[in-house]
Amino acid sequence: MTDQDQHYLLAIRSGDRAGLKQIYTDFLPRITSLITRNGGSKDDAYDVFQDAMVVLFEKCRTDSFTLSSSFYTLLYGICRNLWGNRLQKRSRSEVTLEDDYKFNQTEDLSKIIQEEEKRSIFWNAFSKLGEDCQKLMLLFFDKTSMDEIARIMNYASEGYAKKRKFQCKEHLLQIIKADATFQDYQTY
Amino acid sequence: MTTEQLYEHIEAYLSGTLQEEQLRAFEEELRTNPELAREVDMHRQLEATLSDKSYVHFRKELDSVANAYRASEKRSVQAKKSANKWLIALTIFTLLLIALWWIFKSKNNQDQPILPEEKVIVPLGTQDTMQSAIPQSDSSYIPSSPSSPPKHVTPKSTPYDPNPELELAITAGAGNYFKLSQTTLDAPKGETPKTVDISFHSRVQTALDSLSFQLHILSNKPTSNNPLYRLSVDIILLKEDAPIRAFAAKKSYRLSTIQTVELAQGLFYVRLYDSKTQEYFWTGKFSVEK
Numbered sequence: 001m002t003d004q005d006q007h008y009l010l011a012i013r014s015g016d017r018a019g020l021k022q023i024y025t026d027f028l029p030r031i032t033s034l035i036t037r038n039g040g041s042k043d044d045a046y047d048v049f050q051d052a053m054v055v056l057f058e059k060c061r062t063d064s065f066t067l068s069s070s071f072y073t074l075l076y077g078i079c080r081n082l083w084g085n086r087l088q089k090r091s092r093s094e095v096t097l098e099d100d101y102k103f104n105q106t107e108d109l110s111k112i113i114q115e116e117e118k119r120s121i122f123w124n125a126f127s128k129l130g131e132d133c134q135k136l137m138l139l140f141f142d143k144t145s146m147d148e149i150a151r152i153m154n155y156a157s158e159g160y161a162k163k164r165k166f167q168c169k170e171h172l173l174q175i176i177k178a179d180a181t182f183q184d185y186q187t188y
Numbered sequence: 189m190t191t192e193q194l195y196e197h198i199e200a201y202l203s204g205t206l207q208e209e210q211l212r213a214f215e216e217e218l219r220t221n222p223e224l225a226r227e228v229d230m231h232r233q234l235e236a237t238l239s240d241k242s243y244v245h246f247r248k249e250l251d252s253v254a255n256a257y258r259a260s261e262k263r264s265v266q267a268k269k270s271a272n273k274w275l276i277a278l279t280i281f282t283l284l285l286i287a288l289w290w291i292f293k294s295k296n297n298q299d300q301p302i303l304p305e306e307k308v309i310v311p312l313g314t315q316d317t318m319q320s321a322i323p324q325s326d327s328s329y330i331p332s333s334p335s336s337p338p339k340h341v342t343p344k345s346t347p348y349d350p351n352p353e354l355e356l357a358i359t360a361g362a363g364n365y366f367k368l369s370q371t372t373l374d375a376p377k378g379e380t381p382k383t384v385d386i387s388f389h390s391r392v393q394t395a396l397d398s399l400s401f402q403l404h405i406l407s408n409k410p411t412s413n414n415p416l417y418r419l420s421v422d423i424i425l426l427k428e429d430a431p432i433r434a435f436a437a438k439k440s441y442r443l444s445t446i447q448t449v450e451l452a453q454g455l456f457y458v459r460l461y462d463s464k465t466q467e468y469f470w471t472g473k474f475s476v477e478k
Contacts, residue, residue, distance in 0.1 A: 012246075015242070015245050015246035015248075015249040015250070016249070017249045017252065017253060020249060020250055020253045021253050021256075024253060024254075024257055028257065042261070046254065046257070046258055046261075049254075050250065050251075050254045053250055054246070054247065054250065057243075057246050057250075061242070118233075119233070119237055122233055122234055122237040122238075123237060123247055126237070126238060127247075127251060137238055138238060138244065141234075141235055141238040141239040142239060142241075143239075166191075166192045166195060169195060169234075170191065170195070172234065173230060173231075173234070176230065176234075177230075
């Protein structure tokens with residue numbers, strides 16, 4: 001692992017904006033070419049790259065994590081895997097990624113990928129909420145009391161805060177339920 | 189119970205503040221009501237995602253970086269778009285011209301073979317002249333001067349002349365819906381005179397269902413749109429390539445035809461015909477020697 005690789009990992013672990021930008025500049029073009037060569041669009045490439053970053057973040061959080069290969073190899077492998085999953089879901093697609101033993105994922109990584117794909121649905125729905133609702137939801141899930149929320153959000157009463165909380169959460173859950181990917185996960 | 193009350197209930201359950209009696213009732217309901225179980229699961233996952241502070245922080249930063257990248261990409265695309273506006277207009281215009289030319293050309297091709305045939309049949313009427321009047325290729329059929337009689341211009345055709353249209357079909361692919369492989373065509377002489385044993389085998393991969401194929405035998409004559417023979421094709425499902433995804437999954441079929449037909453000597457074309465779309469999607473040829 002090079003110093004530069006160490007740098008990338010640090011940026012991801014700490015969510016450092018400048019460092020994340022650097023990763024985009026250094027690797028996004030190569031990943032875009034991987035995706036577009038395999039039946040995807042530029043937009044697909046952006047999506048896959050972004051999701052891969054979150055997978056890397058989850059991976060970095062586990063204590064035992066060390067890079068056994070270069071940062072790029074790991075990133076490339078994750079993107080490949082994510083894109084492979086997506087191609088599979090688009091059942092009409094005739095494109096398949098050929099097997100490549102080098103990039104076969106470890107058990108642990110593919111589990112993270114799977115969980116992250118599911119978690120992203122929740123996050124993406126959240127990011128569609130208005131600013132007001134986003135703030136309120138984060139306060140609520142941070143176990144802030146209702147009168148505290150009313151004070152922070154400048155609401156007239158605790159009762160109104162409660163009502164707003166319900167409205168925002170309801171809206172959020174509706175977005176999630178409408179998400180096609182989420183419906184795929186509803187297997188039981 | 190209103191939705192709001194339901195949410196309060198679920199939240200109380202997840203935070204462990206339901207009282208004994210209520211808790212027991214709720215858990216009982218959870219066991220028997222899968223819809224409630226799904227709802228509770230959603231609330232649980234939502235909380236797990238949004239109460240995770242470092243995750244929320246990371247995603248916020250990441251989203252802002254990613255959005256900035258997308259925005260800058262869009263700007264550069266738009267800049268290119270306006271610069272290329274004239275180029276696009278020119279391209280469309282050119283394509284339009286090509287399309288017009290092509291339509292015009294294919295219309296002419298359709299007309300050509302029919303006209304001479306009809307003209308010649310009436311005055312001369314014999315089988316031989318009818319055949320020889322049909323142009324064999326563009327280069328040999330040039331009515332250069334109106335004084336020269338058509339008989340001199342047209343060459344003598346043989347039963348072995350290749351049919352340009354069908355030759356072209358041989359090199360064409362199988363279209364979008366079918367993928368052929370391991371195709372073999374064999375046509376040895378049969379046991380009795382003037383017969384040929386046709387044997388055709390192939391493997392087709394397609395997502396379409398209820399297939400219905402015929403094997404058509406055509407002569408080498410350009411006008412012969414009517415097949416000499418329409419042979420049935422046996423279709424056997426081999427296996428499903430992707431058994432889990434039943435919808436639009438590709439399946440493999442074995443196609444086979446073994447039949448004896450009566451044919452004179454000459455060059456013959458074999459075409460695989462999809463009875464459903466009424467289109468050909470594979471063409472081959474064989475010749476019968478004396």
